[in-house]
Amino acid sequence: MQWKFLGEPVCLRAYQALHSLGCSRFARLSKAARAGKTGPPADIRYLQRPSQVTSRNVRGEILSYLQSVYDSTAETLPDVKDGTCEPDEDASVELLKDVATCDQDDYAVSLAKLQQVSAFKDSKKKTNQRKRSVTILGKDGEVRYLPPGSMKEYWEQLNCQRESQKPISFAFFWRVWYQEFAFMKFRSHSNHAVCSTCLRHKLLIRELSSHLLARKEQVKRYHGHLRDQYLDRMTYWSLRGESRLRGGASVTAIIDSMDQSKTCLPRGACMKSKELSNMQRPKMHLTAVIIHGFSIFLFLSEHDQAKNSSSMIEMMSYSLTMLSKHCLLKHLSVNIQSDNTVREMKNNPFAKWMGSLVSHGIIRECSLRNLRSGHSHEDVDQCFGLVATWLAKHARQAETPGDLLQVVQGFLNNADRPYERERVAVQLDQVRDWCLACKMSILSFNL
Numbered sequence: 001m002q003w004k005f006l007g008e009p010v011c012l013r014a015y016q017a018l019h020s021l022g023c024s025r026f027a028r029l030s031k032a033a034r035a036g037k038t039g040p041p042a043d044i045r046y047l048q049r050p051s052q053v054t055s056r057n058v059r060g061e062i063l064s065y066l067q068s069v070y071d072s073t074a075e076t077l078p079d080v081k082d083g084t085c086e087p088d089e090d091a092s093v094e095l096l097k098d099v100a101t102c103d104q105d106d107y108a109v110s111l112a113k114l115q116q117v118s119a120f121k122d123s124k125k126k127t128n129q130r131k132r133s134v135t136i137l138g139k140d141g142e143v144r145y146l147p148p149g150s151m152k153e154y155w156e157q158l159n160c161q162r163e164s165q166k167p168i169s170f171a172f173f174w175r176v177w178y179q180e181f182a183f184m185k186f187r188s189h190s191n192h193a194v195c196s197t198c199l200r201h202k203l204l205i206r207e208l209s210s211h212l213l214a215r216k217e218q219v220k221r222y223h224g225h226l227r228d229q230y231l232d233r234m235t236y237w238s239l240r241g242e243s244r245l246r247g248g249a250s251v252t253a254i255i256d257s258m259d260q261s262k263t264c265l266p267r268g269a270c271m272k273s274k275e276l277s278n279m280q281r282p283k284m285h286l287t288a289v290i291i292h293g294f295s296i297f298l299f300l301s302e303h304d305q306a307k308n309s310s311s312m313i314e315m316m317s318y319s320l321t322m323l324s325k326h327c328l329l330k331h332l333s334v335n336i337q338s339d340n341t342v343r344e345m346k347n348n349p350f351a352k353w354m355g356s357l358v359s360h361g362i363i364r365e366c367s368l369r370n371l372r373s374g375h376s377h378e379d380v381d382q383c384f385g386l387v388a389t390w391l392a393k394h395a396r397q398a399e400t401p402g403d404l405l406q407v408v409q410g411f412l413n414n415a416d417r418p419y420e421r422e423r424v425a426v427q428l429d430q431v432r433d434w435c436l437a438c439k440m441s442i443l444s445f446n447l
Contacts, residue, residue, distance in 0.1 A: 005018050058172070059176055062176045062177075063180060065161070066154075070181065074146050074184055075144055141181070143185065147186075147194070148187050150186070160216065160223050196373070197225050232375070233371065235369075236378065239337075240292045243291075244293040251292075251334050251335070252335040254337040255287065255315070256288060257286065258286040262388045263283060264281040265399065266281065268397050284300055284302065284401060285300070285302075285307055285428075286300055287311075288383060288384065294323055295421070296412065297318070298408050298411075298412065299426050300404065302401065308343060311344075311428070312338075312345050314431045316353075320334070320357075320363075330364060331364055334363050338368060340376050346370060349434060349435045354367075387408070390410075394407050
């Protein structure tokens, strides 16, 4: 067979080069011509590959999953050391070292070491090949910490959620995480209680590593548990948003107490001395009541003050009395969100107190809501984290409860809470015995 270009005979290689045809493309064209086809075969080099569309869809699915994890599980609870420093020392907050150094997981550290070794070996070779690397983008987002764990656990949950679809590779999942959610990190350990249901599922998943079907079922149940607690949080968020609108029909309040290790007295540089280093200092009680859309109250009480249902009723009564200055309570539906503990509010005295308010016509209706045990950290706990940070900076020299109360009031004056304009720090000295529910009356409502 002879090949000609503009009437001049040429060889096969010259003919292909003059027409900018490769060997495979020329073979397909010649095969189609011999078969008598009227048109050339499609050039797949200029067609969009289906894998690229699938990759974008999977990337969007990963981003949606990580956003839900960021909103439901990740928390902004700084672990602050309650230490006393010299007055001339740096006033920056000392975070725990393990939290500050947990920017990357084990997979990222191992990959970085392999890249360093590979770069050292490739530096001795001259090559024109382009190097592929992961670019960690500096996305703007609030740094939040996930409970102690690994990225692999969330990758397994996502694949379990996809069910019959093709599983996502861990390398692609890790790449999307570090490109879009670099501000979502892991805690190396946590001082807060762990959900017993989550812990049981994790232990079973670890023990069933050789049984794939049983392991998959446990991962599915674990994901279902996390989905249920996320729905509980969404219910609270919905009530909180309705209260912030200040429509006058519903008000949502949340109440919780702070860790007592952050409010020890006295505080000062002298407490570092050897004679006072082992001193058992009194620990103050700090309780917050946030009425969303209206006010925030921080109650400070002595270490010997009983922390029971009577003290919680006293603080809620004070908060409702202050709320009556802004709206009519008899037309309100009050929703109270509290910690999942029986000692303080999840008991009969508090339920009788709520019933007495409704029966005497003080409020229209009242409800007490509790999140699942181990998943009860909410915006009030994040507020406590900011309070602990403020105390570590501004309460280095505090000897009396009055000094600590002034520092707490300073925090409220500078707090970034646009919805709660009324901010009061109250020292709780005395608590009435509210457990005698049969003797409650309207006169005992106001302080």
